Amino acid sequence: DTGVSQDPRHKITKRGQNVTFRCDPISEHNRLYWYRQTLGQGPEFLTYFQNEAQLEKSRLLSDRFSAERPKGSFSTLEIQRTEQGDSAMYLCASSFRGVGGYDEQYFGPGTRLTVT
Amino acid sequence: GDSVTQMEGPVTLSEEAFLTINCTYTATGYPSLFWYVQYPGEGLQLLLKATKADDKGSNKGFEATYRKETTSFHLEKGSVQVSDSAVYFCALPNAGGTSYGKLTFGQGTILTVHP
Numbered sequence: 001d002t003g004v005s006q007d008p009r010h011k012i013t014k015r016g017q018n019v020t021f022r023c024d025p026i027s028e029h030n031r032l033y034w035y036r037q038t039l040g041q042g043p044e045f046l047t048y049f050q051n052e053a054q055l056e057k058s059r060l061l062s063d064r065f066s067a068e069r070p071k072g073s074f075s076t077l078e079i080q081r082t083e084q085g086d087s088a089m090y091l092c093a094s095s096f097r098g099v100g101g102y103d104e105q106y107f108g109p110g111t112r113l114t115v116t
Numbered sequence: 117g118d119s120v121t122q123m124e125g126p127v128t129l130s131e132e133a134f135l136t137i138n139c140t141y142t143a144t145g146y147p148s149l150f151w152y153v154q155y156p157g158e159g160l161q162l163l164l165k166a167t168k169a170d171d172k173g174s175n176k177g178f179e180a181t182y183r184k185e186t187t188s189f190h191l192e193k194g195s196v197q198v199s200d201s202a203v204y205f206c207a208l209p210n211a212g213g214t215s216y217g218k219l220t221f222g223q224g225t226i227l228t229v230h231p
Contacts, residue, residue, distance in 0.1 A: 004159070031217065042120075042205050042221030043160070056218070091160070095217065103217055107152075107160040 004108035006092050012114045013082055020078045021111045025094030032075050033105060034067055035091040036060065043091055049075060050097060082115045089113075118143045120206050122222035129196055129229050137191040137225045139180075139206035149173075149182050149189040152205040152221075160205070163191075196229045203227070 005024045013019050025032050030051050035043035046065070047057045051072035061067075064082075069075040079086055089110045095103035123138040141149065151163040151173070164173035169184035178193045189206060206222040 033218070035219075040223065042122075042207075042224050043219070045218050045220070048218060093160075097217065104162055104165075105217070105219065109157075109159045 004092055004094050004106050006090075006108040006111050008111060009109060010112045010114075012116065014116055015082055015084060017082055018078065018080045019082060019113065020076055021090055021092075021113075023075045023077070023092030023094075023108060025074070025092070026106055029094035029096050029106075030072065031095045031097045031103060031105075032069055033093040033095075034075070034077055035093065037089040037091055037110070038087075046077075046090075079113075082113075084115045087113055087115045118147070118208060118210060118220045120208055120220055120222040122204075122206050122225050125224070126226035126228060129227070131198055131229055131231050132195045133229075135191070135193040135196045135200075135227070137204055137206075137227070139189045139191065139222060141187050141189065141206070141208050143187075143208055146184065147208045147210075149180070150207045150209070150219075151178070151180055151189070151191050152207055154203040154205065154224075156202070163204070196227070198229050198231055201227055201229045 007022045033048040034046040037043040049069040064080045067077045089112050091110045092108045093105040095105045097103045119142045121140050148167045150165045152160045153163045154160050164175040166173040166182035172181045180191045203224045205224045207219045210218040
């Protein structure tokens with residue numbers, strides 16, 4: 001297994017355009033998380049899935065953001081009508097949620113979004 | 117809600133110097149605590165963890181002790197190397213309910229080690 005992968009690694013877009021990011025988790029991981037990291041800050045939670053169900057969305061996730069995880073495998077994060085404030089690194093992580101204990105999250109390399 | 121506070125950075129050290137990066141937290145209950153590291157151009161990696169009070173997590177020469185009485189989890193290394201240059205994040209997972217496992221991170225501390 002090669003770990004969590006994200007595509008693209010970099011995206012430059014003009015304000016008002018829509019963008020979509022993809023995350024491929026480690027196979028057999030049933031949980032998938034999205035975080036956003038701005039310069040000089042730690043990652044902030046956006047949303048997460050257990051299998052195909054989206055269980056929580058942060059208040060950071062405005063109506064312009066939508067995430068899906070069809071069939072409980074890869075996930076996409078779409079941002080509509082991008083704004084300059086959306087410029088950030090978008091991180092994906094996956095884990096296996098078993099019975100008891102803490103499920104370690106494995107992070108992908110991130111997608112860096114720049115909105116001009 | 118849960119929060120994590122890290123010492124202000126960046127931190128610049130010479131090789132073989134002693135490192136401390138402070139981390140304090142606010143949380144309900146007694147969560148696990150983590151240190152993640154982000155090397156240049158790479159994704160976040162779990163460096164070490166502690167799951168209960170007085171536990172000491174260790175990895176790659178780094179150590180951190182879970183101090184319930186001071187709500188702290190300071191990261192230490194006795195002799196840093198140039199290859200330790202990275203950004204370090206203290207983090208704690210949400211301990212219950214539907215948010216179980218969601219991580220709350222500190223703001224990160226940039227460490228630069230010079231030869």
